[in-house]
Amino acid sequence: MNKLVVGNLVHRPLRSVISAFAVAIEVVMILSIAAIMLGMLNGTAKNQSGIGADMITHPGAASNLIGMSGASASIKVAGILAALPHVTVAAPVYIKLTASSSVENIYGIDFPTFDALKPFVFVAGGPFTGSNDIIIDDIQAAKGLKVGDTIQVLGQPFRICGVVEHGKGGRKFIPITTMGIIDGNEGKASAFYLLTDNSPQFQKVVRDEIHATPGMQQYDVQTMEELLSLLTPEKMPGFNIGLRTVIGIAVIIGFLVIFQSMYTAVIERTREIGILKSMGASRLYIVGIVLSETGLLTLVGIAIGIIATFALRAALHAKFPTQAFTITPGWVASGSLIAFFGALLGAFYPALKAARKDPIDALSYE
Structure with a gap:
């Protein structure tokens, strides 16, 4: 199966590259917006703690x-x-x-x-x-x-x-x-x-x-610990809403690109699918091929996206040294998982469509 999956992807390089880069863009969007927003919060918290005060008061x-x-x-x-x-x-x-x-x-x-x-x-x-x-x-x-x-x-x-x-x-x-x-x-x-x-x-x-x-x-009187506890995503109004909105848009983009790519691939390989089924391939096997192709494309796209995000951080630090850009292992893992399962979800319907094809109709497909 692995040779078949790799062969299918290599046989259509342009579509494979576009799909991988779509996933990469999804990952970059998720990681970069999280890095900028978290960087601003973490930077503010760090700067406030560096003032050296124990308390703060204001009207x-x-x-x-x-x-x-x-x-x-x-x-x-x-x-x-x-x-x-x-x-x-x-x-x-x-x-x-x-x-x-x-x-x-x-x-x-x-x-x-x-x-x-x-x-x-x-x-x-x-x-x-x-x-x-x-x-x-x-x-x-x-x-x-x-x-x-x-x-x-x-x-x-x-x-x-x-x-x-x-x-x-x-x-x-x-x-x-x-x-x-x-x-x-x-x-x-x-x-x-x-x-x-x-x-x-x-x-x-x-x-x-x-x-x-x-x-x-x-007058509002706070210890610095109390003030810093407010500088978290959970306490900042609109922070999580904005983050989830961007993540949602990124997931939709990745979903649609993968869906379109895999759906087109299934249509183009109708005869191939018919041959596999006539040779005894089960529905589960056909689904596995489509999802394996998607998984491999997604892993490549995730890798490109992570590398591109670190490159973006370096470019921003060079151009805007005061801009905080915090990439955390947790968000790298979260962004990767979101992109991976979003892509699999996008490929699920094309995989089912491929598995349901009748071998006789598929073999006669022109």
């Missing part, structure tokens, strides 16, 4: 997805928070979402307090020396930027004063006062990162103290 009207809402709290609240028992550092931040050259969060920070959460590790340069200075991370600098260069951020020119190791919230940091002026919202902050005595018991006390402070009863 209740603000979104848990930092950067998705405006700054509505006074920077002076940081002084009130820093005076609370068990709070050692209160760092105000003004985070603004921008979509100029790419979608990213620009961090407006008070350098002394933000650096006190967990010190920046400078690769080059140093802290702000002026209101139009900007600190970028090493991934951003990989685009060919260096200390002393001028870049456009939020429609304004900024001089790069320092390059730091990545993983401390955002990739670009400007003075919080400058952010307020640019955004027409001076003296405001989006949220406050807190460094506390490291104990869950003390964090509960801090939470209660914040809610007991006049004017802060409606």
Whole structure:
């Protein structure tokens, strides 16, 4: 049977190649969309954990997805928070979402307090020396930027004063006062990162103290563990819906291509099927041939798709070094299984049609 299966595929190389590439495209679609979406979530979670804070608080009207809402709290609240028992550092931040050259969060920070959460590790340069200075991370600098260069951020020119190791919230940091002026919202902050005595018991006390402070009863207070737990596919609205939609489209494409390919193959090989049945081949044997051809095509397509996905990741990292692209073994396995069983499903009806052919009618087929 194996020789027959391989012979059938080699005899029609163009159709075999098209079918294998259709499966490969299906796999690339599944893995790439999952890699981009998971990369964004994982990157955000990693950057937030790298800030070094123990807790975060912001006005209740603000979104848990930092950067998705405006700054509505006074920077002076940081002084009130820093005076609370068990709070050692209160760092105000003004985070603004921008979509100029790419979608990213620009961090407006008070350098002394933000650096006190967990010190920046400078690769080059140093802290702000002026209101139009900007600190970028090493991934951003990989685009060919260096200390002393001028870049456009939020429609304004900024001089790069320092390059730091990545993983401390955002990739670009400007003075919080400058952010307020640019955004027409001076003296405001989006949220406050807190460094506390490291104990869950003390964090509960801090939470209660914040809610007991006049004017802060409606503030949302979270530990960093609680915030990071929200950055998962299950907690992100629309994440799984979008992922399943793309996967569904990919499966439909693979299903239709395999169905059409195998159905055409069955029609073209009607006489061959008649000969096999006249020689005693059972229906199960005929079904096995068609499904084996499909399985071999699918395995080749899956292999091509996985290789193409890793090539796509390399190309994206070279072109867009800040774009997270997370390929996990779990999703490689899931994408492969989805493509494999989707293809078998597409070949099932043509296989049954082949098995049901009457040998006499098949032999007389022109």
